[in-house]
Amino acid sequence: MASQKWIVSNMPDLSGKTIIVTGGNSGLGFEAVKAFVSKNADVIIACRSLDRGEKAKKEIIRFFPNAQITVMELDLSSIQSIYSFAAKFKKNFVRLDVLLNNAGIMMVPYGMTLDGFEQQLGTNHLGHFALTGLLLEFLRKTPGSRVVNVSSLAHKQGKIDFANLLYVGGKGYTPLKAYGQSKLANLLFTYELQRYFEKNNIDCKALVAHPGVSDTNLFVHIAPKWVMKLIRPVFKRLTQPASMGVLPELRASVDPEAKGSDFFGPDGKYETKGYPVLVRSNAASLDRESAAKLWEASEKLTGVIYN
Structure with a gap:
C-alpha cells in the first residue's frame, strides 16, 4: 500500500458518493463526516438526537460551506428506529457507497435496549x-460499495459467550467483559459479512478498523468525573485526538x-496511536x-434476515 503516513489528504475525490456515518454528530464520527465532505461526498449523519446532529452539521458547514449533509434520526438500541431510518433512506436516496458503522457505547453499567438486549x-x-441488513439492497446495487465496522483493542479480551450472550438479568455482567464481547462481535460480523458478499457475488467489501486509544466521550464511564478530572493531563498524553483516531x-x-x-x-506501539496500517485481529x-x-443468533434476535 501507499505511504504509512496515510492522512486525510490521501483520500480520493468522493464526488457523487453517498456515505452514512452512524454516530456522526460527535467524536470519531464527527471527524469522519468532516473528512468525507472535504472530499465532496454526500453524507448522512445518523444519530439519536436530531438537535445534536443539526448542531454538528452547522459546525461542519462553517468550515465547508458547500458540504452536502443530511441529518437523520437513528437509535441503534431500537430495532423500530432502525427500520424507520432504513425506510426514510429508501425514499430519499438511490445509492449507498459506504456504510460506516461508527457509533458505539463503551463500558456502561448494565442495562437493556428497548428490545431487551x-x-x-x-x-x-x-x-x-x-442496519446493514436493511440497507443491503442499496449496497448490492452500488458498484464497489463498502461496509466498515469499528472494533477496538478490547476485542483481544473479548469472548462470545453463547450460553449467556445477553447477560440476562445482569448475570455475569461486567462493563469491560460486555464491551470486549461486543467489539469481538464486530470483527466476527465483518469477516462473515465478507464471506456472504463473496458467496453471493455482491460487489461490496466488508472491512473493519479500530482507533487505538482516542480521546473521545466514550471514556466517560471508566471512572468518576472527579477522578477523570485529576488524571486528565496524564490521560491526554496516553491518547491521541479524535482527528487521528478516525484515520x-x-x-x-x-x-x-x-x-x-x-x-x-x-501503526504505533501496541497500536494505541499513530497512522493507519493493516493490523491483525486475534x-x-x-x-x-x-x-x-x-x-x-443475530438474525434471530433482530428479526433481520439477509437474503
Missing part, C-alpha cells in the same frame, strides 16, 4: 447488524487498494464456527 452488544453489534476508519472506507476483510489500526475473531453462530 444487553445494551453494549445491542448497540455496538446487533443494531449495526440490523483507520477513513482508510478502510476509501483506500482504493483496501480489500475485503482488511483490518486497519494505528485468533478468536477468525473462528468461522463462532462467526456463523453469531450471525444466526
Whole structure:
C-alpha cells in the first residue's frame, strides 16, 4: 500500500458518493463526516438526537460551506428506529457507497435496549447488524460499495459467550467483559459479512478498523468525573485526538487498494496511536464456527434476515 503516513489528504475525490456515518454528530464520527465532505461526498449523519446532529452539521458547514449533509434520526438500541431510518433512506436516496458503522457505547453499567438486549452488544453489534441488513439492497446495487465496522483493542479480551450472550438479568455482567464481547462481535460480523458478499457475488467489501486509544466521550464511564478530572493531563498524553483516531476508519472506507476483510489500526506501539496500517485481529475473531453462530443468533434476535 501507499505511504504509512496515510492522512486525510490521501483520500480520493468522493464526488457523487453517498456515505452514512452512524454516530456522526460527535467524536470519531464527527471527524469522519468532516473528512468525507472535504472530499465532496454526500453524507448522512445518523444519530439519536436530531438537535445534536443539526448542531454538528452547522459546525461542519462553517468550515465547508458547500458540504452536502443530511441529518437523520437513528437509535441503534431500537430495532423500530432502525427500520424507520432504513425506510426514510429508501425514499430519499438511490445509492449507498459506504456504510460506516461508527457509533458505539463503551463500558456502561448494565442495562437493556428497548428490545431487551444487553445494551453494549445491542448497540455496538446487533443494531449495526440490523442496519446493514436493511440497507443491503442499496449496497448490492452500488458498484464497489463498502461496509466498515469499528472494533477496538478490547476485542483481544473479548469472548462470545453463547450460553449467556445477553447477560440476562445482569448475570455475569461486567462493563469491560460486555464491551470486549461486543467489539469481538464486530470483527466476527465483518469477516462473515465478507464471506456472504463473496458467496453471493455482491460487489461490496466488508472491512473493519479500530482507533487505538482516542480521546473521545466514550471514556466517560471508566471512572468518576472527579477522578477523570485529576488524571486528565496524564490521560491526554496516553491518547491521541479524535482527528487521528478516525484515520483507520477513513482508510478502510476509501483506500482504493483496501480489500475485503482488511483490518486497519494505528501503526504505533501496541497500536494505541499513530497512522493507519493493516493490523491483525486475534485468533478468536477468525473462528468461522463462532462467526456463523453469531450471525444466526443475530438474525434471530433482530428479526433481520439477509437474503
